[in-house]
Amino acid sequence: MSDIADRVKKIVVDHLGVDEEKVVEGASFIDDLGADSLDTVELVMAFEEEFGIEIPDDAAETIQTFGDAVKFISENAANA
Amino acid sequence: MKRVVITGVGALTPLACGVEETWSRLLNGASGAAAVRYFDARHLPCKIACEIPFGPTAEGGFTPEDWMPSRERRKLDRFIVYAMVAADQAIADAGWTPTDEAAQERTGVMIGSGIGGIETIAEGAITLKERGPRRISPFFIPAALINLCSGQVSIKYGFKGPNHAVVTACSTGAHAIGDAARIIRAGEAEVMVAGGAEAPICELSIAGFSACKALSTRFNEAPDKASRPYDRDRDGFVMGEGAGVVVLEEYDHARARGAKIYAEVLGYGMSGDAYHITSPAPDGDGGYRSMRAALKSAGLDASDIDYVNAHGTSTPMGDEIELQAVARMLGNHAASVTMSSTKSSTGHLLGAAGAIEAIFCALALRDQIAPPTLNLDNPSVETPIDLAPHQPRQRRIDVALSNSFGFGGTNASLVLGRAP
Numbered sequence: 001m002s003d004i005a006d007r008v009k010k011i012v013v014d015h016l017g018v019d020e021e022k023v024v025e026g027a028s029f030i031d032d033l034g035a036d037s038l039d040t041v042e043l044v045m046a047f048e049e050e051f052g053i054e055i056p057d058d059a060a061e062t063i064q065t066f067g068d069a070v071k072f073i074s075e076n077a078a079n080a
Numbered sequence: 081m082k083r084v085v086i087t088g089v090g091a092l093t094p095l096a097c098g099v100e101e102t103w104s105r106l107l108n109g110a111s112g113a114a115a116v117r118y119f120d121a122r123h124l125p126c127k128i129a130c131e132i133p134f135g136p137t138a139e140g141g142f143t144p145e146d147w148m149p150s151r152e153r154r155k156l157d158r159f160i161v162y163a164m165v166a167a168d169q170a171i172a173d174a175g176w177t178p179t180d181e182a183a184q185e186r187t188g189v190m191i192g193s194g195i196g197g198i199e200t201i202a203e204g205a206i207t208l209k210e211r212g213p214r215r216i217s218p219f220f221i222p223a224a225l226i227n228l229c230s231g232q233v234s235i236k237y238g239f240k241g242p243n244h245a246v247v248t249a250c251s252t253g254a255h256a257i258g259d260a261a262r263i264i265r266a267g268e269a270e271v272m273v274a275g276g277a278e279a280p281i282c283e284l285s286i287a288g289f290s291a292c293k294a295l296s297t298r299f300n301e302a303p304d305k306a307s308r309p310y311d312r313d314r315d316g317f318v319m320g321e322g323a324g325v326v327v328l329e330e331y332d333h334a335r336a337r338g339a340k341i342y343a344e345v346l347g348y349g350m351s352g353d354a355y356h357i358t359s360p361a362p363d364g365d366g367g368y369r370s371m372r373a374a375l376k377s378a379g380l381d382a383s384d385i386d387y388v389n390a391h392g393t394s395t396p397m398g399d400e401i402e403l404q405a406v407a408r409m410l411g412n413h414a415a416s417v418t419m420s421s422t423k424s425s426t427g428h429l430l431g432a433a434g435a436i437e438a439i440f441c442a443l444a445l446r447d448q449i450a451p452p453t454l455n456l457d458n459p460s461v462e463t464p465i466d467l468a469p470h471q472p473r474q475r476r477i478d479v480a481l482s483n484s485f486g487f488g489g490t491n492a493s494l495v496l497g498r499a500p
Binding site: 014015016017038041042045048054 | 149151152214215217218219222
């Protein structure tokens with residue numbers, strides 16, 4: 001679990017250029033971390049790449065926060 | 081009609097990052113050409129190019145991180161990064177960063193490109209083929225679109241006036257400056273940020289231009305000798321990259337705020353060859369009519385011209401055709417004119433060429449010096465026009481004309497005068 005969280009956090013920090021401390025459980029990519037709608041699409045692509053999973057569009061729409069991402073990946077990544 | 085002056089300049093060229101650094105290296109006879117570094121070009125007929133000099137900013141080099149963080153650059157093709165670097169310089173130089181809405185609405189952007197994000201498109205096609213459509217980035221399209229130079233600059237600075245982009249191959253930079261000046265003349269904006277940007281040095285475009293037989297191929301072992309306009313041994317152009325951007329301003333507006341003025345945009349002319357997709361019309365009539373139109377709009381005569389910054393790309397056909405057209409226009413005034421091709425030093429920046437060459441004309445007017453034509457050892461034709469071989473010419477320059485001609489037979493000429 002913590003390994004997934006660390007890997008997700010690193011992707012978020014790299015892509016959005018935010019401080020690591022701001023990437024907390026309830027942090028919204030758009031409202032708190034300065035992402036726009038295109039950034040969130042790219043974040044989801046980066047999660048897919050990192051964890052070797054496919055995140056369908058309807059599922060991607062439910063991933064609004066850092067916590068949402070960690071939860072989804074934990075439940076769906078076979079190799080996590 | 082309103083008068084238009086240049087109050088800010090910015091450039092990222094194969095000679096340097098920065099206008100003054102580029103200018104001093106140009107006058108010193110530096111060449112931007114070298115073996116291609118971006119990729120292995122050994123299998124291509126042309127293995128040389130004029131790439132941006134990466135290095136410390138303080139030494140005139142380009143350090144991308146000093147201009148834009150890598151996470152922002154990742155979302156842009158290089159041609160847009162170059163445009164933004166040149167625009168940042170020009171806007172800072174002009175000191176024009178209005179915060180009030182009315183002034184922002186009177187400030188527009190017109191930065192074009194000949195090809196746009198060709199490297200991004202080439203890589204995207206490979207990703208699509210090898211990994212499928214789900215791996216195409218949401219930033220792929222806005223990274224490659226030509227008008228996103230103007231879009232990105234307007235977003236960064238809040239310039240809400242006319243937002244437009246020119247795409248006329250190698251005439252782009254000149255057309256952009258000319259069109260932007262017209263917008264000001266027509267009273268539709270008071271300030272326009274205008275120019276051109278290009279990042280064509282990738283395998284796909286060198287292969288494409290090679291197939292057109294447009295590039296030099298005989299000087300792969302001596303890159304700095306390859307761009308040699310008017311010389312009998314020339315065999316094609318050397319591809320360059322970079323951006324040139326100027327801040328154009330309505331004269332009274334510039335004077336009212338005490339802006340530094342480099343030069344005045346006196347005239348602008350355009351024409352079409354209606355002849356061939358890549359070759360200029362042999363009689364040079366397209367270029368001639370473009371120059372005549374520019375003089376007419378300036379209200380000047382050919383005898384008023386002191387310096388011509390030629391299109392002069394170092395192709396076997398194009399150089400002589402342009403030279404004949406200029407000689408025809410100048411008539412018996414030809415012996416009093418200096419004409420040089422700065423592409424002998426910078427290479428051919430395609431859509432950015434006309435913009436950096438307009439800047440060179442502005443500096444030639446400011447410093448009363450014409451930059452040289454490098455490698456002109458043996459002119460292929462006789463002409464009474466001084467082609468400034470090897471050395472710059474310190475001389476009186478009151479009026480300068482800059483030519484840009486592009487594939488498709490699109491021609492643009494700008495006439496600039498000394499600061500009023």
